[in-house]
Amino acid sequence: MTSRDPLALLDTRAAGVLRRLHSANDRQLPRNLLRLAGDLPALVLGRPRRRPPAAAGRFDDAFLALGRKQAAYCYAQARAVRARRVVEFGTSFGVSTIxxxxxxxxxxGGTVIGTEMVPEKAERARAHVREAGLADHVDIRTGNALETLRDLDGPVDxxxxxxxxxxxxxxxxLVAPRLRTGAVVITDNVGAMRGDYAGYVxxxxxxAHGFVSVRVxxxxxxxVSIRVD
Incomplete structure (x- = not known):
């Protein structure tokens, strides 16, 4: 491990788990790109994708994880705002959760509240978090985030x-009323799926909605969006 390795930010136990998971995610990338082949025209043109209702199931076995540098950026942002309560929509296998x-x-100390629709992925994420020695700081909720986050306590950092x-x-x-002033919202895939995220951005x-937002x-x-009021 060198100082250029983003995993050098973490303790050796968590870094060891993440090194394995990031490598597994890398091996999956070609297959996941093939799964998106039908969406490529819309993605290239920046248009919303038109997917059948069952399309989400294409990725039930996929990591869909942040890259190492992107994840390290999220770690640094969480340290910068001294985050004690974090919400994650889309836990998958728990890479970013760790x-x-x-x-x-x-x-x-504090809690990361993760949400994952697929029960099997949620269970694997919990196992990875335990292996990394971080179970005391994680609450992964299984189901639709619009339900699992409805009783969310604040403030969220x-x-x-x-x-x-x-x-x-x-x-x-749903989460915005619980975000404190100065809280950070980081949203993945906004550039790659700009048509899907046009209304969101x-x-x-x-x-009027109380954020300052920029693209990195x-x-x-x-x-990357900051709650300013």
Whole structure:
């Protein structure tokens, strides 16, 4: 491990688990790109994708994880705002959950509340979190985030919005009243799926909704939004 390795930010136990999971995610990427083949025209043109109701099931066995540098950026943001309560929409197999839980622990303690629709993925995420030694800082809820986050306590310091884009705005609106001033919202895939996220970004960048929002160049474009009022 060198200082250029993003995993050098973490303790050796968590880093070891993440190294294995990130490598598994890398091996899956070609297959996941093939699954998106039918969506490529819309993605290239920046248009919303038209998917059949069962399309989400294509990825029930996929990691869909943040890359190492992107995840390290989320860790750094969580440290910067001294996050104690974090919400994650789209836990998948728990890669980003481990990064965020490590930040919460390194900030002195707290909870990452994860949400995952697929029960099998949620169970694997819990196992990975336990293996990383971070179970005391994670609460993974299984089911529709619009239900599992309905009784969310505040204040929330950081939100990672990384679930399916057609639900992203509804989930953000649900969580927004609990975001403290200065809280950070990080949204994945906004550049790669700009058609799907056009309405979401428009909402975030409307000053009436209380955010300052910019794009950073991770994974084709990641939206970073700060709650200012």
């Amino acid at each position: 990064w965020l839980a490590a930040a919460v622990r390194d900030n002195g 950081l939100m990672l919005n990384d679930g399916f884009p057609d639900a992203a705005l509804d989930v953000l609106r 428009s909402w975030l960048r409307d000053p 160049p991770y994974k084709g474009g990641t939206e």
